[in-house]
Amino acid sequence: MEAPATPPSNPPAAAAAQSIKVAAICGSLRKGSCNRGLIRAAIEISNNSINGMIIEYIDISSLPFLNTDLEIDGTYPPEVEAFREKIRQSDSILFASPEYNYSVSGxxxxxxxxxSRPPNVWADKAAALVTAAGDSGGTRQQYHIRQIGVFLDLHFINKPEFFLHRPLAPPQKCDKDGNLIDDEIREKLKEVLLSLYSFTLRLKGKI
Known part of the structure; x- marks a missing residue:
């Protein structure tokens, strides 16, 4: 299913009463990461101006390195089970991540x-990507994640795309703690969220 060509300025009237749960995942473990700041801003935006969208930040810092020796009789380590359950319960995914060596962060x-381990908890969910990185803004890693998403059976919105270039360079888009401080960028982030909201409902057959 294709995502909307252009995001709506507001949720469709038919969708206004529908609620969705969004799992937000940051690819950086730094406390002062601007990508983590994008997630905080997304939560604020959804709480204040997108009725029906509930975004929860999912911490991935405690996950062990993937090792199938840790899988015992179809079960996973507690941290992994908890993470997988959060994804399973969500309707859609918001990825915010830097770019490491032209690709996805470790x-x-x-x-x-x-x-993705059986059963794949990503399957049939809508997803959106936002990145804050250097000169590229994270374009390369976004397209790598989209490629990975083909196997995962994730359905990414196509528009709008969101690449935040050199967020700490003057004029700064994020402060020293990673908080988004640029109102224009905040509006662009809201457009991404509105598109994700509408596409999630379309994918679930609710509009």
Whole structure:
């Protein structure tokens, strides 16, 4: 199913009463990460201006490196089971991640791989990508995640795309703690969330 070509400025009237749960995952483990700041901003935006969208930040820092020796009789380590259950219960996914060496960050790839173990908890969910990185803004790793998503059976929104270039360079988009401080970027982030909201409901057959 294709995502909307352009995001709606507001949720459709038919969707206004529908609620969705969004699992937000940050590919950086740094406390001051601007990508983590994007998730905080997304939570604020959804709480204040997108009725029906509930975003929960899912911490991946405690996940062990993927090792199938840790799988015992179809079960996983407690941290992995808890993570997988959060993803299973969600309706859609918001990924916010830096770009490492032109590709996906190690922590995020590890989380993705744990979620893909049988049964794959990512399947048939809508997803969106936002990135804060250097000169590229994270374009390369976004497209790598989209490729991975083909196997995972994730359905990414196509528009709008969100690449935050050099967020700490003047004029700064994020402060020293990673908080998003640019109102124009915040509006672009809201557009992504609105698109994700509408596409999630479409995918679930609710609009």
């Amino acid at each position: 922590p995020l790839k590890n989380a993705i791989d744990w979620g």
